[in-house]
Amino acid sequence: MAGAIIENMSTKKLVIVGVTLMLFQAFSFMVGGLIAPSPTAAIHYLATKCVDTVKTHHKGSKWFMPWGPDQCSKIRDFDEAMVKRIEANNIVFAVHIPLPNREMSAWFQFMLVILQFDIAFKIQNQIDDGALVTLDVGLAYRDDTLSEWTEMAHSIEHRKLSCNFTAPKIIENEGRYYDCDLLPFMEVGSVAHKYYLLNIRLPVNERKKVNIGIGEIKDIRLVGIHQNGGFTKVWFAMKTFLTPSVLIIMIWYWRRITQMTRPPVLLEKVIFALGISMTFINIPVEWFSVGFDWTWMLLGVQLKNPFYSIWASDVGTELAMAFIIVAGICACLYFLFLCFMVFQVFRNISGKQSCLPAMTKARRLHYEVNEGHWHWGGYTVQVNSAFFTGIYGMWNLYVFALMFLYAPSHKRYGGEQSSVDQTGNSGEDLQLTTTITHVDGPTEIYKMTGKEAQE
Incomplete structure (x- = not known):
């Protein structure tokens, strides 16, 4: 198996992808900050x-x-x-x-x-x-x-x-x-x-x-x-554009997985489920609230009372505050988890770099070519509209990047297969050894085969 795309992508290509995502992220902020009015x-x-x-x-x-x-x-x-x-x-x-x-x-x-x-x-x-x-x-x-x-x-x-x-x-x-x-x-x-x-x-x-x-x-x-109506139009435009974008990358990602000879692993299933969830959130169902009158669905006060509020009672207030506190704790834990994962990634990269001098030339080349980077761009929120559109765009870019970078790669080195060969060496070793030219010149096997060919 050649691994994920991010494992086989050169540093130059990875930087290009990162810069492109950052440009889209900046654009999503500018859409809210320069085009849309205040959200409310x-x-x-x-x-x-x-x-x-x-x-x-x-x-x-x-x-x-x-x-x-x-x-x-x-x-x-x-x-x-x-x-x-x-x-x-x-x-x-x-x-x-x-x-x-x-x-x-x-x-x-x-x-x-x-x-x-x-x-x-x-x-x-x-x-x-x-x-x-x-x-x-x-x-x-x-x-x-x-x-x-x-x-x-x-x-x-x-x-x-x-x-x-x-x-x-x-x-x-x-x-x-x-x-x-x-x-x-x-x-x-x-x-x-x-x-x-x-x-x-x-x-x-x-x-x-x-x-x-x-x-x-x-x-x-x-x-x-x-x-505000102007913000609603900008928001609908973003959802209308992002829905097919995430849907297309999700279909492409799943086709890559189904083309593999092995069944999908848990991580691949989780990423695919994340893509489905993001697509469901992106679907601009709000268009129906603009073009149609849904008042008939209320049926007076039997199914909906617009004056009811959970904050009107002491029990409801405590329950609502409990949900807010739990949501805040979960958000903090998720942020700490992401920080821990980023720390692990950079520590892993640093460890690999420190081990490079002690590795054989073949394995050193493998790590130098396939080393990846995780880019986090900083942003400054100037207005509420920029905050809403920027965060919404960031989540979509996050899902898009996950499905693109962690899709199975179809790249092969030297035409070799990814399965274990008869000598017990993994496909990784075969890919590396077959693409490295011996520093001391042709091997004895090469000389013999070459001599037999001449005869």
Whole structure:
């Protein structure tokens, strides 16, 4: 057996391959850094306080718009509500996504919304320890400004407040705001519509202790986060280009293995499985989320609740943090393993170089010709887009290089076979000895055969 391609590749060719891979790696960084915009965009929204004058919230058939020709009846603050004797159960916080004169796009891929309460300090209405906010939330959508809103989801959600008041809790500090943590609110897996509307209620029920001890809520602020369309297009282009590239090298790699007279070894199977995994990741299935409307798959809230969050409960938060910690530990261990492997490779190379003077000329030539190098290129991340596209390109180049360099080589020295010969010498020794010219001139066997040929 002639071994893998990397074992039979000259230093010059190996350097050429390494430089080519580094150029592609640099290109993948430049695609994100020079062409694509920032991966995500964050838009801030301040909820409008609408008044449910006809009390239709029990029927759930009316949606409240914060602006536009069909905008709701609004109040500026809760002091105005007290003057007008408007109860808390008749106040609806309305948020239109996106802002006026804009529209959402399927290129945004997802929509993540986080929530923050503006809560004022009051001596007689402080936030209790472990206070829980109950939210009656509804989400609707439409694709033009004239059609009716269609309900997408409705749910009763609970969020635990985590607020600190840094100033002394005295009457002189009444009206100052608490410092409250951001709360996970909503996540939509695809942005299939142009306009979305959120209606949020804070129902109060003193008998059931609903929304009691949560302080004096002044405003609700939301931050909508979505993927930029320009970054999505660059990302899709990379996946579309890399999918056939890795697929072709994977097929070529497996054909090389099947042409061998022996069955594939474990390492070759693992590399092939890695190629299959990378191809599966590369397949640009996201194209379907742009060209088709997948909202019908949600079936309301039966199969998906966009307001559910694992971070909303203590158990869910601890579970999510545990997964993050385990993933971080695994990443560190994998990095240490790669460092150890690189160290082993260079130590092995150094050991071979130190043994060269003591070797026979044939074996010394073998190691000098087939010595390989592992090149790791440094990179500097300037923007988030360059980081995403660069790391994604690096994984594909890593898989591509593994399958190319560790594919079985079909190269033969002196036309000899790789199997053990009748004298017990390996194919490696035959390849070397048959290609080396004797330094002392022709051997006696050569002279005899040559003389017989002349006769």
